[in-house]
Amino acid sequence: xxxxxxxxxxxxxxxxxxxxxxxxxxxxxxxxxxxxxxxxxxxxxxxxxxxxxxxxxxxxxxxxxxxxxxxxxxxxxxxxxxxxxxxxxxxxxxxxxxxxxxxxxxxxxxxxxxxxxxxxxxxxxxxxxxxxxxxxxxxxxxxxxxxxxxxxxxxxxxxxxxxxxxxxxxxxxxxxxxxxxxxxxxxxxxxxxxxxxxxxxxxxxxx
Numbered sequence: 307x308x309x310x311x312x313x314x315x316x317x318x319x320x321x322x323x324x325x326x327x328x329x330x331x332x333x334x335x336x337x338x339x340x341x342x343x344x345x346x347x348x349x350x351x352x353x354x355x356x357x358x359x360x361x362x363x364x365x366x367x368x369x370x371x372x373x374x375x376x377x378x379x380x381x382x383x384x385x386x387x388x389x390x391x392x393x394x395x396x397x398x399x400x401x402x403x404x405x406x407x408x409x410x411x412x413x414x415x416x417x418x419x420x421x422x423x424x425x426x427x428x429x430x431x432x433x434x435x436x437x438x439x440x441x442x443x444x445x446x447x448x449x450x451x452x453x454x455x456x457x458x459x460x461x462x463x464x465x466x467x468x469x470x471x472x473x474x475x476x477x478x479x480x481x482x483x484x485x486x487x488x489x490x491x492x493x494x495x496x497x498x499x500x501x502x503x504x505x506x507x508x509x510x511x512x513x
Contacts, residue, residue, distance in 0.1 A: 315415040317422045318368045324420040325366070329429040332421060335362070336413045343409035349398045352405035359412040368419045374412075384408065 319325070324332070339362075343355040363373045376384075384404045391400025417426060434444040 315419045339413045344406040349401040352402045356405040356409045359409045366419045
């Protein structure tokens with residue numbers, strides 16, 4: 307499974323309720339999941355919403371490995387965050403943080419598994435059009451969101467490749483051996499993206 311599929315998921319055609327639901331309703335469900343999980347008054351609320359998000363993602367009938375699976379690096383990161391909070395005596399905060407982030411991740415999968423990415427971006431652009439009066443360019447906003455969505459799996463994939471290469475050389479326990487190449491690849495990716503956008507006229511000041 308590649309990085310994009312492992313982290314955020316990709317569109318899986320189907321005929322379920324979620325595939326037929328309007329895009330506006332899907333975004334509303336996403337917000338109704340994430341807001342209580344992050345801002346809930348109790349850690350049990352965050353866990354309950356996380357459980358609901360898992361059920362909803364499974365109801366898309368996507369393969370469970372794609373619907374529920376987590377990349378190794380992400381699982382370790384969440385485990386380390388929860389473990390640290392438990393060590394300092396704030397396990398409730400650790401549960402709330404991890405549950406909130408996982409709910410956001412699975413909520414995003416609910417969108418991406420049932421809706422092609424261009425459709426999601428077009429909906430955001432339409433929603434942002436009233437903000438044009440405030441100087442916001444809806445098309446640039448949509449482009450920024452698309453780049454962000456595509457960049458997260460790239461960085462996750464780069465981390466996995468670097469980890470495997472470092473492990474082959476016996477360097478997997480050295481943080482610098484993992485971090486430095488990922489940073490270099492991320493910077494190179496950002497520069498290449500910027501150059502591609504500049505070549506198409508984005509980023510230039512209006513004349």
